[in-house]
Amino acid sequence: MDVLESVFARAEGSGIRVCFPEATEEKILLASREVTDKHYAVVSLAGDPAAIKAAAAQYNVDLTGIDIIDTTDEEALEKAAELYAGTTTTMLSKKAVLRRAKADPMYAGLMYQAIGDVDVCFAGLTHTTGEVILGGQMVIGLADGVSVVSSVGIFNIPGYEGSEGQLLAFGDSAVNTNPSDEDLASIAISCCDTIRALLGWEPRCAMLSFSTDGSMEHSMVDKVRSATKIANELRPDLLIDGEFQFDSAVSPRVAAKKVRHDSKVAGRANIVIWPDLNAGNIGVKLVQYLARADAYGPMLQGFRKIVCDCSRGAPVSELVGNVAMSVVRAKELKTLKEE
Amino acid sequence: MDLYNEIVDIIRNKVADIRHVDVETLDENSNLKYDYQIKSTEMVVVISALEDEYDAYIDLMKLNKFDTIGEIAKFVQELLEG
Structure with a gap:
């Protein structure tokens, strides 16, 4: 069994929740469908629900079984920011995280990841690697004992x-x-x-x-x-x-x-x-x-939770492979924390 | 105190907290990257303080190209003054 086959086998049925904040991108929608159909993860698309549904219709992607995190719902964002600010590892204030979450679904996704609503945040199609790293550092923070991403x-x-x-x-x-x-x-x-x-x-x-x-x-x-x-x-x-x-x-x-x-x-x-x-x-x-x-790869590492950056030119198959690798890592991280 | 010096003071105080140094050793010419080895994760704390003070959004990616407290303060001042 090659690396990816083994990773796919371990990801199957994991129940790990993956958030895609670049949810109106065709490749993200197609990857979300495949990840959901193959039961590698529970997918949440973060963004404006109307825009996501319109993009899904345009690209002929069925959203059955895929959650949508509404990042235009200010009340929900406010509640999540409140919870975020109450976590011990936070680097941003409530106001600072909320400001970013309202401006960019990636920050909303990271905020929901920080408070435990999702396990993995997956971006990189419309954000640069630098932006993904910075967002991860700001909202998720570095793992204990780690000095650099x-x-x-x-x-x-x-x-x-x-x-x-x-x-x-x-x-x-x-x-x-x-x-x-x-x-x-x-x-x-x-x-x-x-x-x-x-x-x-x-x-x-x-x-x-x-x-x-x-x-x-x-x-x-x-x-x-x-x-x-x-x-x-x-x-x-x-x-x-x-x-x-x-x-x-x-x-x-x-x-x-x-x-x-x-x-x-x-x-x-x-x-x-x-x-x-x-x-x-x-x-x-x-x-x-x-x-x-x-x-x-390369896969980003060093964050407190799994934040994945993908290449802007990556085909859907590569995105699905990267999601599966992130899922396996998140699953192990959860197991370690439970121990 | 004018806006520029107010921003310089906020940055000086935050950096002094982070690096456990006397705030008086820091001025607008202090180079945060090379003299104080401030990493991007630590800059997040500095920027968060400025954002809270001025209720503004500061793009840290754009800030990465500046090294001294004065350069950062000037960038933030221009941002706030639109």
Whole structure:
């Protein structure tokens, strides 16, 4: 079973509530229909009900079984903002969140997510990634112990024989341009938590550099070394190790030659952390183009709840896949909270 | 006090709270990104205070390009004065 098949199977019948605030978009309406028909999630469309129904009629999408959150209902927004302001994690005042919720259904969706009426907020077709991240930071906030929002992705690399077969997870190739050591530690921790939730793996996370285990001295290597130390102090329960060159991270043969300390990660890493966005962006494209790999994601991570950003050019099938991945993550998050 | 200086004072006080520094160390030339490492999540708190004070909507995306308290205050002043 490939990654997506496994994710779809786990999403089915989840009961996770997903809010789409860009609800008059054709692709969102089609994805909502498919997600509802396949029982991956309980869908709520947020916006002006008349506009949503008109768009659904225009695109010939049946809204049976799909909820509509009326963001023109000022009384309901006022009540939700009141509840939002009463939550302990709020960063915005009641007035500030209400102002935004009235102006933009994405903020209304995030507000309803913050108070627990929905589990996932899914945007990105008419909002930029920056706007989705900012909205998530403002209304949902960051998870405990996380200092930055970041992204994680998964490669499916034909012919690669790694510790998880053809799969390898990576972060962050989309959000943080030049993360500090603390940020890099936070990215590694978020990647481990996301991948464990999504794929059920025991994370073995390698902090990548152009040095392996002290083979080079440079301030860029120092940053990765320091990040590894911070991550280990913050989350001793996770296997995060470095600094490693890519080959030392994923090849047992190279690791045996180059890594001088006892490591459960070296040579067996299933998650690799790029030291900055230059390396991340170039690395992902090299693997995609030269190794003809599929890359799933990038998925945003680090928020207190699951906020999903999709690409503006994404086809409906990709949206449905992203929804299913978000649903699985939200389901795991709920389970963890209940424990 | 004129509007610009009033906004500068609100930002100074909020940043002093967030970074636990003496408010007198902050002025309009203080660079929030580089001198005080204020992150976007922390800017949310600053902006929320300004929005509540002036009952206005401030687009944080547009604010991201400014670094100093003075630049931010000028942007907010122009926004409020329409």
